[in-house]
Amino acid sequence: MLLEIVISFLIVCTIQERVGLLKSEDGIDGYDSRIKLEAESGSLPTDVIEKFPHIRNYKPFKVPSDFDIRDLVKSQLAVVCFDAEGRMIQGTGLQLPGVLDELFSYDGPLGAHFTPEGVSLHLWAPTAQAVSVCIYKNPLAESPMEICPLNEVNGVWSTTVASSWEGCYYLYKVSVYHPSTLKVETCYANDPYARGLSGDGSKTFLVNLNSDDLKPEGWDKLADKKPCLRSVSDISIYELHVRDFSAHDETVGPENRGGYLAFTIKDSAGVNHLQKLSDAGLTHLHLLPTFQFGDVDDEKDNWKSLDTSLLEGLPPDSAEAQARITEIQNDDGYNWGYNPVLWGVPKGSYASDPTGPHRIIEFRKMVQALNRIGLNVVLDVVYNHLHASGPHDKDSVLDKIVPGYYLRRNNDGFIENSTCVNNTASEHYMVDRLIRDDLLNWVVNYKVDGFRFDLMGHIMKATMVKAKDAIGNLRKESDGVDGSRVYLYGEGWNFGEVAQNGRGINASQFNLSGTGIGSFNDRIRDATLGGSPFGHPLQQGFITGLLLQPNGHAHGPEATQELMLSTAKDHIQIGMAANLMDYVLTNHEGKEVKGSEVLMHDATPVAYASQPTETISYVSAHDNETLFDIISLKTPMEISVDERCRINHLASSMIALSQGIPFFHAGDEILRSKSLDRDSYNSGDWFNRLDFSYNSNNWGVGLPPKGKNEHSWPLIKPRLQDPTFKPQRSHIVATLHKFLDLLRIRYSSPLFRLDTAKAIQERVRFHNTGPSSIPGAIVMSIEDGHKGIPNVSQIDPIYSFIVVIFNSRPSEFSFLCPVLKHRNLELHPVQVMSGDEIVKKSVYDTFSGNFTIPARTTTVFVESRNV
Ligand SMILES: *[C@@H]1O[C@H](CO)[C@@H](O)[C@H](O)[C@H]1NC(C)=O
Ligand SMILES: *[C@@H]1O[C@H](CO)[C@@H](O)[C@H](O)[C@H]1NC(C)=O
Ligand SMILES: *[C@@H]1O[C@H](CO)[C@@H](O)[C@H](O)[C@H]1NC(C)=O
Ligand SMILES: *[C@@H]1O[C@H](CO)[C@@H](O)[C@H](O)[C@H]1NC(C)=O
Ligand SMILES: *[C@@H]1O[C@H](CO)[C@@H](O)[C@H](O)[C@H]1NC(C)=O
Ligand SMILES: *[C@@H]1O[C@H](CO)[C@@H](O)[C@H](O)[C@H]1NC(C)=O
Ligand SMILES: *[C@@H]1O[C@H](CO)[C@@H](O)[C@H](O)[C@H]1NC(C)=O
Numbered sequence: 001m002l003l004e005i006v007i008s009f010l011i012v013c014t015i016q017e018r019v020g021l022l023k024s025e026d027g028i029d030g031y032d033s034r035i036k037l038e039a040e041s042g043s044l045p046t047d048v049i050e051k052f053p054h055i056r057n058y059k060p061f062k063v064p065s066d067f068d069i070r071d072l073v074k075s076q077l078a079v080v081c082f083d084a085e086g087r088m089i090q091g092t093g094l095q096l097p098g099v100l101d102e103l104f105s106y107d108g109p110l111g112a113h114f115t116p117e118g119v120s121l122h123l124w125a126p127t128a129q130a131v132s133v134c135i136y137k138n139p140l141a142e143s144p145m146e147i148c149p150l151n152e153v154n155g156v157w158s159t160t161v162a163s164s165w166e167g168c169y170y171l172y173k174v175s176v177y178h179p180s181t182l183k184v185e186t187c188y189a190n191d192p193y194a195r196g197l198s199g200d201g202s203k204t205f206l207v208n209l210n211s212d213d214l215k216p217e218g219w220d221k222l223a224d225k226k227p228c229l230r231s232v233s234d235i236s237i238y239e240l241h242v243r244d245f246s247a248h249d250e251t252v253g254p255e256n257r258g259g260y261l262a263f264t265i266k267d268s269a270g271v272n273h274l275q276k277l278s279d280a281g282l283t284h285l286h287l288l289p290t291f292q293f294g295d296v297d298d299e300k301d302n303w304k305s306l307d308t309s310l311l312e313g314l315p316p317d318s319a320e321a322q323a324r325i326t327e328i329q330n331d332d333g334y335n336w337g338y339n340p341v342l343w344g345v346p347k348g349s350y351a352s353d354p355t356g357p358h359r360i361i362e363f364r365k366m367v368q369a370l371n372r373i374g375l376n377v378v379l380d381v382v383y384n385h386l387h388a389s390g391p392h393d394k395d396s397v398l399d400k401i402v403p404g405y406y407l408r409r410n411n412d413g414f415i416e417n418s419t420c421v422n423n424t425a426s427e428h429y430m431v432d433r434l435i436r437d438d439l440l441n442w443v444v445n446y447k448v449d450g451f452r453f454d455l456m457g458h459i460m461k462a463t464m465v466k467a468k469d470a471i472g473n474l475r476k477e478s479d480g481v482d483g484s485r486v487y488l489y490g491e492g493w494n495f496g497e498v499a500q501n502g503r504g505i506n507a508s509q510f511n512l513s514g515t516g517i518g519s520f521n522d523r524i525r526d527a528t529l530g531g532s533p534f535g536h537p538l539q540q541g542f543i544t545g546l547l548l549q550p551n552g553h554a555h556g557p558e559a560t561q562e563l564m565l566s567t568a569k570d571h572i573q574i575g576m577a578a579n580l581m582d583y584v585l586t587n588h589e590g591k592e593v594k595g596s597e598v599l600m601h602d603a604t605p606v607a608y609a610s611q612p613t614e615t616i617s618y619v620s621a622h623d624n625e626t627l628f629d630i631i632s633l634k635t636p637m638e639i640s641v642d643e644r645c646r647i648n649h650l651a652s653s654m655i656a657l658s659q660g661i662p663f664f665h666a667g668d669e670i671l672r673s674k675s676l677d678r679d680s681y682n683s684g685d686w687f688n689r690l691d692f693s694y695n696s697n698n699w700g701v702g703l704p705p706k707g708k709n710e711h712s713w714p715l716i717k718p719r720l721q722d723p724t725f726k727p728q729r730s731h732i733v734a735t736l737h738k739f740l741d742l743l744r745i746r747y748s749s750p751l752f753r754l755d756t757a758k759a760i761q762e763r764v765r766f767h768n769t770g771p772s773s774i775p776g777a778i779v780m781s782i783e784d785g786h787k788g789i790p791n792v793s794q795i796d797p798i799y800s801f802i803v804v805i806f807n808s809r810p811s812e813f814s815f816l817c818p819v820l821k822h823r824n825l826e827l828h829p830v831q832v833m834s835g836d837e838i839v840k841k842s843v844y845d846t847f848s849g850n851f852t853i854p855a856r857t858t859t860v861f862v863e864s865r866n867v
Contacts, residue, residue, distance in 0.1 A: 110191025
């Protein structure tokens with residue numbers, strides 16, 4: 001058997017489609033030259049297998065050394081296999097990323113650089129046959145005022161244009177063979193390193209981000225005004241969508257609603273709300289995607305909007321609202337934004353005017369305003385996939401320039417799509433580099449303070465670690481920002497083609513251990529609420545009534561439920577100890593086990609972190625139902641809304657008083673509802689409404705959109721119809737105050753924010769454990785160093801001992817804890833001052849160590865040093 005590469009330079013017109021190559025009986029048509037491959041013995045080299053584990057069993061062949069591969073990659077290439085008679089047996093295309101990385105990996109300048117001599121442009125496009133830049137005076141111009149060819153040196157195309165072109169718009173015109181069409185295509189593409197865009201996103205704005213015109217007053221000094229951050233373990237996070245923040249805020253002028261500038265409006269209801277959170281201790285505001293994403297037109301004039309007066313006064317379970325919203329959902333101003341078009345440019349639809357410099361200036365003003373109210377800013381970045389690919393899609397960028405390179409393909413050449421569509425491949429060098437460069441762009445040019453990585457498990461661990469190091473090296477003196485305070489975290493899920501390190505060691509929960517990069521703890525979420533986002537919506541959990549207050553769902557026999565509840569407690573307790581692998585606790589069987597030895601139902605360990613900053617504790621996020629909604633689904637129909645509010649608070653308290661990094665979704669603290677919508681990414685302002693006047697929580701504004709919710713409508717309808725489910729203003733305000741109290745408690749003592757695994761192991765203990773423990777209650781103590789414990793230092797000047805009791809039972813409970821007797825424990829002063837009269841009924845008897853805690857209450861007792 002003989003293997004050959006068949007090359008066809010440009011003349012691909014005879015090969016119309018993939019199978020065309022294989023059709024002719026005795027050979028292949030339309031090629032220009034053929035190269036005989038040399039079979040190699042043995043397996044692929046180890047470095048190749050390491051980089052591409054999914055082809056480890058492939059047979060190696062070699063291209064003879066007298067061919068210049070740098071030229072070959074500009075052609076259409078196919079590998080064809082002939083039989084002894086010279087008849088073709090099989091043929092296939094080639095995937096080139098490995099070759100491109102080996103020959104063309106590049107660390108020099110890319111994008112536009114402004115120098116006294118002019119503006120230099122650099123584009124990495126090693127497979128392109130020709131590249132030129134089209135310059136447009138005006139963003140709407142159809143034809144360029146100038147087209148300049150770029151010259152190639154080893155895969156990098158460059159030219160220098162006059163400085164006077166600053167402020168113009170440009171596009172690259174790239175002639176390149178495109179495997180998806182089997183043709184040499186002429187593609188018009190934005191610069192992958194674009195730093196600005198035209199209003200319609202079709203052209204790159206030639207902008208110098210260092211220009212003074214783009215800097216709000218005081219911008220260069222912002223690093224000195226950043227909210228102080230003692231330690232990464234002090235971080236707490238609040239996740240918010242830019243548009244949700246102000247779309248309905250009547251204290252913000254209509255021109256600023258839904259955009260960046262709303263964050264700069266002094267004394268608006270929304271800003272005052274954030275100020276309260278910040279004053280209580282919250283440190284970080286995480287914004288849903290703010291880079292250039294697809295599916296929302298940047299030009300507001302093109303939006304369709306809803307006449308909401310038609311929806312007022314409809315029944316709470318009316319299907320009318322969702323029907324009208326669905327009609328316009330792809331043409332309105334709303335989308336979460338998880339469909340990246342260009343990573344490095346602020347989204348235009350959030351700017352007052354998407355053209356020219358406005359989006360840049362307004363984004364900076366937003367960051368500055370948030371920093372001024374004491375909040376650090378986190379961006380949600382989506383590097384795991386691209387909204388579009390191919391030579392023609394208006395939203396395709398990278399794939400027009402080096403077709404096929406940026407995307408991860410399966411062994412048959414199809415683009416992987418486990419993240420939705422068009423998965424990217426950070427195992428390819430220039431993808432990894434683009435991600436790092438993009439992060440640095442946001443840190444240096446927009447001075448942001450952290451990043452949340454969407455589907456981080458699909459990115460390679462090496463990319464994450466390199467990115468963290470590169471950011472960490474930024475210095476205030478030389479770079480204008482202190483990179484060491486920038487925190488990285490994300491979704492470390494394990495699925496798709498990257499599962500089990502299928503494409504190299506990826507940034508999944510376990511693999512990140514030791515990096516200081518955080519990942520979301522789904523264990524504490526699921527144990528607390530019950531089931532999982534992928535399970536039955538009525539499955540109950542630790543706080544929603546499992547065993548103790550059944551909702552009628554078939555959870556199995558009582559013994560099974562007891563086991564589920566006690567297992568959930570183990571998972572939550574490990575989570576509260578920052579989900580540390582080495583944390584030792586007494587499990588429900590009474591055995592001393594490490595976090596890594598407690599297993600989930602699929603036999604993977606519950607714990608994955610080696611330090612507290614590697615765990616993001618949460619129960620709710622933008623995905624799936626809001627906290628209030630999920631509680632309203634899972635708790636029995638007949639309980640009162642007061643009880644649901646207490647459960648809502650209990651859930652927030654478990655997160656707020658955990659070690660590790662607590663994370664809250666905007667509205668957890670004001671009972672936010674999306675009327676049970678489980679995926680509101682495209683459900684418009686109506687279902688995503690946040691009301692900082694605290695008059696409504698958006699419960700019962702209609703049945704949520706059909707697409708993702710219809711099969712649950714039978715569960716949803718009776719709940720929405722029932723008027724007792726709807727909270728009143730008093731419930732919303734009380735929940736907010738209690739939430740602020742939780743933050744105040746967390747920040748009242750460093751013992752809630754321990755910064756090493758060792759400190760947690762030494763200080764945090766759980767009581768009420770083992771087989772005879774009382775179900776539905778967690779008793780945690782945190783002990784500071786004192787003379788009696790050698791080697792444990794004292795870190796809290798005020799409190800020497802803290803006891804937190806979470807009672808998720810529907811009734812009061814008492815617990816006798818001899819090891820906690822003779823303590824000077826008192827109710828935390830914040831709770832003493834709080835408006836929650838129920839928590840004040842908590843009792844501790846120092847002589848016996850007997851605690852009595854009211855139903856559905858979190859009580860914090862403290863022992864002060866100086867008594
Ligand atoms: C990639 O993006 C295009 C849009 O350009 C989309 O139509 C296509 O379905 C995506 N491809 C895959 C394999 O998901
Ligand atoms: C995802 O890729 C698989 C395998 O290539 C393909 O069968 C499937 O149709 C793709 N799905 C989408 C939504 O593009
Ligand atoms: C990443 O690697 C882990 C560990 O090998 C693997 O189990 C997982 O499936 C991979 N992919 C993702 C998305 O996490
Ligand atoms: C990555 O995680 C998997 C489990 O998901 C584990 O088997 C593997 O050893 C880890 N690899 C590294 C390098 O951390
Ligand atoms: C939860 O959210 C994710 C992401 O939006 C979605 O894929 C999933 O379908 C949701 N789960 C349910 C049960 O709707
Ligand atoms: C305390 O530290 C000393 C010196 O580091 C060590 O020898 C000793 O074993 C430690 N004691 C305990 C109880 O950890
Ligand atoms: C603990 O206190 C409660 C409430 O005062 C009481 O009912 C209970 O008997 C006490 N338990 C013990 C063991 O003293």
